[in-house]
Amino acid sequence: MIKYLFYIFSILILFSCVTEPEEKVIQENIYFDMSTFFESEVERLKALPVRFKKKIIFNEQEESQVQDTIDLEKELVLFSKYNINKPIYINQYQIDSVFEEAQQLQAVIYNALNKELITRQLKIEFDTTQQISAVHVHALSETNVIKVESKGTYRPNFGYTMQNKQKMVGIKEQNLNIQVEWVE
Numbered sequence: 001m002i003k004y005l006f007y008i009f010s011i012l013i014l015f016s017c018v019t020e021p022e023e024k025v026i027q028e029n030i031y032f033d034m035s036t037f038f039e040s041e042v043e044r045l046k047a048l049p050v051r052f053k054k055k056i057i058f059n060e061q062e063e064s065q066v067q068d069t070i071d072l073e074k075e076l077v078l079f080s081k082y083n084i085n086k087p088i089y090i091n092q093y094q095i096d097s098v099f100e101e102a103q104q105l106q107a108v109i110y111n112a113l114n115k116e117l118i119t120r121q122l123k124i125e126f127d128t129t130q131q132i133s134a135v136h137v138h139a140l141s142e143t144n145v146i147k148v149e150s151k152g153t154y155r156p157n158f159g160y161t162m163q164n165k166q167k168m169v170g171i172k173e174q175n176l177n178i179q180v181e182w183v184e
Contacts, residue, residue, distance in 0.1 A: 031084045031095070031122075032084070032124050033083065034079060035080045035085070037080075038079055046072065048182075052066065052067045054180045055177075055179045057176070058177075059175055078162050079162075089117070091113075092112065092114055094111045094113055095110055104128070105126050108123070118141050119137065120138045120139060123135070123136040123137075124136075133155065134153060134155050136154075138150070138151050139151075146167065150163065150164045158181060159182050160178075160179075164178075
């Protein structure tokens with residue numbers, strides 16, 4: 001009897017160790033995937049022999065310098081943090097496509113349908129070869145106490161600009177403008 005119980009117990013242990021194969025969940029891109037785009041831009045720019053001309057204007061103070069290298073991941077997070085390609089944003093944006101007369105895609109514009117969303121507008125422009133020529137982002141976060149607004153443009157072959165405004169009740173508005181150009 002003990003022998004049979006041992007066999008049954010052994011078989012139960014063996015079958016309990018077998019796991020079902022996991023199903024791979026592949027997320028389809030619902031909207032433009034800013035994170036993936038900027039990850040590939042970081043790799044592309046690292047491979048190019050470019051220098052970076054960076055100008056920062058904080059309120060009225062300006063600083064400019066040319067650098068051989070910059071932390072591209074840190075710099076471009078200014079854009080990728082506004083990624084709307086997440087399941088939580090399904091049906092939260094109106095999508096408009098703009099075509100030229102020759103029916104060639106010129107731009108795709110995502111407008112927030114809910115004023116609570118921080119990324120209010122994302123516009124992707126294409127050149128005649130259907131490569132991305134510009135990414136524009138407009139973000140706005142507002143409460144009774146503070147209003148923060150960001151507007152940025154990224155041009156793969158030229159650089160980017162990002163304007164940030166912050167207004168708090170009882171405090172003077174703060175402005176931060178960042179401009180980075182690729183130079184040879």
